[in-house]
Each structure stands twice: as structure tokens, then as C-alpha cells.
Amino acid sequence: MEERSDVKEIDRRHKEALVRAEASVAQVSAQAARDPLRLHYHLMAPAYWVNDPCGLVEFRGEYHLFYQFNPYAPVWGHMHWGHARSRDLIHWEHLPIALAPSEPYDIHPRGGIFTGCAMADGEELKVIYCGSTGEGSDLRQVQCLAVSRDGIHFTKDADNPVIAGPPPEGSANFRDPNIWKHDGHWYMVLGTCRDGKGKAVLYRSEDMKHWEYKSVLAESDGTLGTMWECPDFFPLEDKYVLLFSPMGLGAVKGIYLVGDLDYETGRFTWQTRGEMDYGCEYYAPQTFEDSQGRRIMFGWLNSWEWMPWFQDFGPTVQQNWCGAISLPRMLSLDQTGHLRFTPVREAESLREEHFHWEPAVLHPGERLIAHKAGGVSLEIALTCDLQRTTAGEFGLILRGNETTGRQTVLRYITKTGELVFDRSRADGCSAQGSRCSCPADALGRISFRVYVDSSCVEVYGNEGQVCMTNRIYPDAGCTQTEVYVKDGSADIVSLDVWTLKSIWQADAGDCDPQEG
Numbered sequence: 001m002e003e004r005s006d007v008k009e010i011d012r013r014h015k016e017a018l019v020r021a022e023a024s025v026a027q028v029s030a031q032a033a034r035d036p037l038r039l040h041y042h043l044m045a046p047a048y049w050v051n052d053p054c055g056l057v058e059f060r061g062e063y064h065l066f067y068q069f070n071p072y073a074p075v076w077g078h079m080h081w082g083h084a085r086s087r088d089l090i091h092w093e094h095l096p097i098a099l100a101p102s103e104p105y106d107i108h109p110r111g112g113i114f115t116g117c118a119m120a121d122g123e124e125l126k127v128i129y130c131g132s133t134g135e136g137s138d139l140r141q142v143q144c145l146a147v148s149r150d151g152i153h154f155t156k157d158a159d160n161p162v163i164a165g166p167p168p169e170g171s172a173n174f175r176d177p178n179i180w181k182h183d184g185h186w187y188m189v190l191g192t193c194r195d196g197k198g199k200a201v202l203y204r205s206e207d208m209k210h211w212e213y214k215s216v217l218a219e220s221d222g223t224l225g226t227m228w229e230c231p232d233f234f235p236l237e238d239k240y241v242l243l244f245s246p247m248g249l250g251a252v253k254g255i256y257l258v259g260d261l262d263y264e265t266g267r268f269t270w271q272t273r274g275e276m277d278y279g280c281e282y283y284a285p286q287t288f289e290d291s292q293g294r295r296i297m298f299g300w301l302n303s304w305e306w307m308p309w310f311q312d313f314g315p316t317v318q319q320n321w322c323g324a325i326s327l328p329r330m331l332s333l334d335q336t337g338h339l340r341f342t343p344v345r346e347a348e349s350l351r352e353e354h355f356h357w358e359p360a361v362l363h364p365g366e367r368l369i370a371h372k373a374g375g376v377s378l379e380i381a382l383t384c385d386l387q388r389t390t391a392g393e394f395g396l397i398l399r400g401n402e403t404t405g406r407q408t409v410l411r412y413i414t415k416t417g418e419l420v421f422d423r424s425r426a427d428g429c430s431a432q433g434s435r436c437s438c439p440a441d442a443l444g445r446i447s448f449r450v451y452v453d454s455s456c457v458e459v460y461g462n463e464g465q466v467c468m469t470n471r472i473y474p475d476a477g478c479t480q481t482e483v484y485v486k487d488g489s490a491d492i493v494s495l496d497v498w499t500l501k502s503i504w505q506a507d508a509g510d511c512d513p514q515e516g
């Protein structure tokens with residue numbers, strides 16, 4: 001079939017924009033790769049700015065992850081879709097940039113190709129993204145389709161945008177499409193807002209190109225945020241789950257609602273609510289279902305609002321990179337109807353050396369040196385029996401240096417059952433940390449699984465009942481890891497530490513898809 005001439009023109013412009021972007025990244029990727037704050041086993045771009053993961057999909061047996069990417073500077077703007085591929089969700093190979101702004105509906109210095117989703121449709125991989133142009137009262141956000149046959153090169157649809165504007169219940173803030181298939185129809189949720197209330201709106205299509213507006217799927221009651229970014233809606237066990245990243249709620253960065261969907265009315269009613277992650281740096285997560293039926297979530301290891309807009313995202317900006325993607329978390333429902341987040345089992349392939357401690361009682365003043373040096377890339381699993389613990393507080397010192405006094409402390413306050421991430425002495429630049437409630441389990445125990453990766457710490461409390469993700473920027477000399485106790489003794493049931501391998505080749509920013 002002959003290609004339409006406008007398709008050829010669109011493709012030509014798009015390819016030119018992609019070549020320009022790749023050349024820009026190539027200029028600084030060697031410098032970025034040398035930064036000691038680079039992560040060892042989290043996905044990063046070769047250089048420059050990363051925010052939301054998007055377009056998560058399994059296509060022809062391989063996992064694809066796209067991400068919001070500015071290939072021109074280590075700050076937000078000119079959004080593209082960077083692209084990586086993996087066979088095991090842990091080891092990543094960088095692919096060419098997938099989408100670049102090139103059309104009137106998606107080209108803007110403070111806009112571009114915003115977050116969206118990807119779906120395998122027969123032999124094709126289709127993505128729907130938000131084209132964002134203008135700002136302030138000129139903001140225009142539309143939804144666009146692009147298609148790939150090989151999962152690498154994408155062609156923008158000649159009839160874009162496929163949704164040219166918001167429904168009456170929405171506003172110009174109308175973005176982050178997320179789709180799924182049910183009973184032979186395609187459904188899409190989008191984030192929007194009106195009158196200071198965030199909401200998710202629902203569309204339906206037969207071909208992913210023509211979309212019919214259905215309803216407001218769910219909206220804030222005034223307490224759930226002024227705008228809902230990155231809504232993600234999916235079935236889990238016998239329920240539906242809506243995730244979104246609310247604006248205007250300060251420290252609350254990610255909310256989930258668990259409930260039921262009425263496909264007739266297009267209305268979601270929820271019974272249970274929770275937060276995705278209690279850290280300062282976890283935002284805009286997206287999920288997908290893989291061929292093993294697992295619901296897997298990735299998030300952006302940074303967030304808006306903690307720091308003044310566009311001003312300070314930490315010192316890596318000086319090395320021409322900023323932002324990364326979390327470890328993959330598998331979602332399930334617990335007996336109370338709340339979500340549980342657990343690292344996928346493939347993360348165990350990162351383990352190298354293993355250190356194991358027999359049960360022990362740790363007394364005041366004593367410290368258990370869990371790892372003397374090299375505590376930069378670790379997995380730590382600690383379980384304590386709270387019924388036999390008298391300490392007011394115990395926890396982990398991470399990335400410590402006794403000479404300089406630098407340290408990051410993960411505290412468990414036994415009286416209140418609170419988990420505190422204290423980074424006030426971590427690096428001289430990180431401001432407030434984070435805290436959340438993490439009560440003992442049914443056996444009266446508390447457990448933590450902690451992933452330390454250079455400038456990132458992901459904490460999973462009580463088998464993923466709570467997650468807490470924060471960034472820290474210590475210098476290379478901060479390598480000590482310890483268990484400490486204060487005001488009483490702590491009954492340690494088990495302590496395991498693994499050093500974790502890097503997924504990157506040492507000499508380049510390029511990825512090495514190692515055998516998993």
C-alpha cells in the first residue's frame with residue numbers, strides 16, 4: 001500500500017528531531033557516566049533529564065520502558081520519550097530515543113511529548129501520548145497516537161491528535177493517557193481537573209484512534225488533590241485499582257484507591273485508600289501486566305514540589321544528569337484490601353556476596369557493623385522481634401563515614417511504630433526526610449528490606465506494606481553500614497546483607513544487557 005505523502009513528511013521531520021536529540025545526548029554521556037553518584041542497578045538515561053516512566057509494556061517477550069526525557073539539558077523541558085528494553089526487568093539496554101517533538105501539536109520548549117502508555121495490538125506496538133503546547137492560559141494538551149512495527153521506530157499518526165481537547169468536566173490540564181482492553185473495547189483514563197478538584201475521565205474506542213468520551217471515572221472530594229497526574233487504572237484480583245499522582249497535597253505524592261468499576265455508568269466507587277510511597281522522591285508511577293500475570297509498577301526517583309520548581313534536584317545536575325527509575329515493584333492486595341508492593345524476584349539476580357547474622361540481642365552502645373566498606377550498592381534485610389525489644393529506637397546507619405560524621409539513618413521508633421528516614425547529616429544538601437507509620441505484623445515483628453544504590457535508598461517495610469524512597473548525595477567516602485540501638489536492647493531475628501552488582505558497564509554510560 002502506498003504511504004500517504006503527509007505521513008512521509010511527518011516521518012521525515014520526526015527522524016530529524018530524533019537525530020538532533022541523539023547527537024545532543026552523545027556529547028555529554030561520557031561525563032555523566034563518570035559521576036560517582038550514578039546508580040548501579042537502577043535505570044537512568046545516558047545523560048540529561050529523566051522524569052516519569054511511561055509506556056510500560058511487554059512486547060514480543062521483552063519488556064519496554066519509556067521515560068520522560070529532555071535530551072538537551074539536565075532540567076525539565078522539550079519532553080521526548082527515552083527508551084530502554086529488558087529481558088528480566090532489571091538489566092536494561094538503551095534503545096534509540098522513541099519519540100521527539102516535531103509537530104505543531106507536540107512541539108514546545110516547556111511542553112512536548114508528555115507521559116502516556118503503550119499497548120501491543122496484533123503485530124504492532126501502539127503508544128498514546130499527550131502532546132503539550134503553550135503554557136498558562138495558552139496551554140493545550142491533546143492525545144496522540146504513534147505506531148511501531150519493530151518496537152523501536154515509531155510513526156506518528158497522520159490524523160493526530162486523536163483526542164483534540166478535554167471533555168466539559170475537564171480543563172486544559174488534560175494529560176497522561178492510560179489504556180486497557182475489556183470485552184473487546186479499548187478504554188482510556190486521563191488526568192484532568194476543574195474548580196480545584198483533580199479527576200480521572202474515561203474514554204472508549206474500538207480502534208484506538210476514534211475515542212468517545214464516557215464519564216468522570218472518579219474525582220477528588222476536595223481532599224485528594226487539585227489535579228490528578230498520571231492516573232493508572234487496572235483490575236487486581238477481584239477489584240479495580242486507581243493510582244494517581246495528586247498535585248497540591250504537599251508531602252502526599254501518590255494515592256491509590258481500591259474499589260469497583262461499573263462499566264455501564266463508567267463510575268468507579270472505592271472503599272480503600274492508601275499511599276504508594278512515603279518517601280520524598282517517588283512520583284508518577286505507572287504499572288503494566290506482564291505475560292506471567294503480574295502487575296508491575298515503576299516510578300520516577302524524584303518528585304515535584306519538595307524543592308522549588310525547576311531549581312534544585314540535587315548535585316547530579318552539575319554532572320549533566322538528573323532523574324532515574326525505581327526498581328520494579330509487584331502489586332498485590334492484602335487481607336485488608338490495601339496494596340502491597342514487593343520487589344520482583346528477578347531483583348535477586350543482582351546479589352553478589354552474602355553476609356548472614358544469627359539471631360542476636362543488640363545492647364545500648366553496641367553497634368553491629370553490617371558492612372565496613374563498599375556499602376554503596378547493597379540489599380539489607382532486617383527483622384526484629386518487637387515483643388522482645390526494649391529499645392526506644394533502633395535502625396540502620398547507611399552510607400556512613402565515622403571521620404566526617406556523614407550518615408543517613410533509617411530509624412524505627414518503637415513507641416509510635418514510626419519509620420523515619422533521616423538525611424539531615426547525609427550530605428550537606430538534602431533537606432527534610434520522611435516518615436510513616438509501620439506497625440508490627442501479626443507476629444509482633446517488624447522487617448525492612450532496604451536497597452542502597454549510591455544516591456538512592458528504597459525501603460520496603462513489613463514485606464511491602466509501606467514503601468519509602470529517598471535520594472541522598474553523600475561523597476564516595478561514605479561507605480559504612482551499621483545496625484544501631486538506643487535506649488534499650490533490640491532483638492534481632494535475622495540480618496542479611498548482599499552486595500549488589502552493577503547493571504552497567506564500568507567504562508560507559510551504555511547499558512550492558514547481561515544474562516539474567
Ligand code: FRU
Pocket residue numbers: 051052068079114115130175176229230283284
Ligand atoms: C508528572 C508530569 C505529567 C506530565 C509529565 C511531563 O511528573 O507532570 O503529568 O505528563 O510529567 O513531563
